[in-house]
Amino acid sequence: MSDLPLATDLAAIFLEDVPLIDLRAPIEFKEGAFPTATSLPLMTDEERAQVGTCYKQQGQAAAIELGHQLVGGAVRAARMEGWLAQIAAEPDALLYCFRGGLRSQTVQQWLAEAGVTRPRVAGGYKELRRFLIDTQDKASAQCHWSVLTGMTGSGKTHMLADIAQAVDLEGHAHHRGSSFGQLPGGQPSNINFENTLAIELLKRRHRGEQAFVVEDESRLIGRCCLxxxxxxxxxxxxxxxVEVPQHDRAEQIRADYVHDLWLRYQAIFGSEAGWPLFASYLTDALARLKRRLGDQAHRELDALMQTALKEQALNGSTELHLAWIRLLLTRYYDPMYLYQLGNKRERIVFQGDKQACLDYFAEQHAAQQAG
Known part of the structure; x- marks a missing residue:
């Protein structure tokens, strides 16, 4: 096995989007993997658990023997078929297991015996993951970062699309970052969130970018932790x-969290099944603010929301949603934002309307490019 090739250039794997075959058990893959990885495990979760128990009780030799018994004969043939088919589809694919040890070495050897030689990643998943963590830490420390902030509903996420230096943290987290930010389809695992973010930064720094703009976020974006x-x-x-009048912000929230999100639910689940899911999403999001709003304020807002949902279900109009949106901004989001901004005013380098902020970032980008 020692003569079989190793892949050691971890940066190139991510910069070139090299296909990966993940040989770990499905439960390990679910916890975290890489964007170009395909899960084709050597062992199932149950088989891995049996081998692990055997290792603890009887040692490595017995565990290896059990592994060959569990993945032998027809089982081995079926899994070989899967690996060979994947390599036929992606001839540049690399193999990895958790540490680049027995699992990837075993599969690499079996493939070689079948006439197919593919490298395994030195250090496996653990080294790939450590490389991305280090990549993120270096980018955080070495690059110039700016934060775009503004009251709820200012359309900051939409602005990022027009800022060359932007990094869309909420896009990576598949969440809009507030109590109402949950999107259909769920969020990635925290490891996958961190991995995709680090890979984006790696690629952009490789192209020479050293300055980035992010939207103001708390540590948690939904359940993804920065x-x-x-x-x-x-x-x-x-x-x-960015400074945006409350009227415009309420309209932006209605567009993002009512109209557009309903269209998403409708596209994914259909009108009949999607409607109760959408209505529950809004109702539950408001309920998560109950402790902070107080019982009376929550009941008032919920009543307005339910009236708006009934109207929307009846004729498709979302106009009545503006009542609870404006009230929620006035009573909760705007005072909270102003308090938080008051604690960091010394960090403000620019403020203005959307176009003025976009112009500021464009000027900064041009200066960075020239420098």
Missing amino acids: PLSLYETMGQAPLVV
Whole structure:
């Protein structure tokens, strides 16, 4: 086995989007993997558990023997067929297991005996993951970061599409970052969230980019947790404040969290099945704010929301949603934002309307390119 090739250039794997065959058990893959990885495990979760128990009780030799018994004969043939088919589809694919040890070495040997030689990743998943964590930490420490902030409903996420330096954290997290931010389809695992973010930064730094703009976020975006190094950097970064009137912000929230999100539910689940899911999404999101709003304020807002949902279900109109949206901004989101902004005013380097902020970032980008 020692003569079989190793892949050691971890940066190239991510920069070139090299296909990967993940030989770990399905439960390991679910916890975290890489965007170009396909799960084709050597052992099932149950088989892995049996081998692990045997290893603890009887040692490595017995565990290896049990592994060959569990993955032998027709089982081995079926799994070989899967690996060979994947390599036929992606001839550049690399193999990895957790540490680049027995599992990937075994499969690599079996493939070689079948006339197919593919490298395995040195250090396996563990080294790939460590490389991405280090990549993120270096980007957080070495790059110039700016934070775009503004009151709820300012359309900050939409603005990122027009900012060359933007990194869309909410896009990576598949969540809009507030109590109402949950999107159909769920979120990635925290490891996958961190991995895709680190890979984007790796690629962009490789192209020479060293300055980035992110939207103001708390440590948690839904259930995805920002890497500590990045969160701490954002907490010290210069702030650009976009100023948008409440009327426009309420309309933006209606567009994003009512109209557009309903269309998403409708597209995924259909009108009949999607409607109760959408209505529950809004109702549950408001309920999560009950403790902070207080019981009376929550009941008032919920009544307005239910009236708006009934109207929407009846004739498709979303106009009545503006009542609870404006009230929620006035009573909860705007006061909270103003309080938080008051604690970090010394970090503000620019403030203005959307176009002024976009122009500011464009000027900064041009200066960075020239420099």
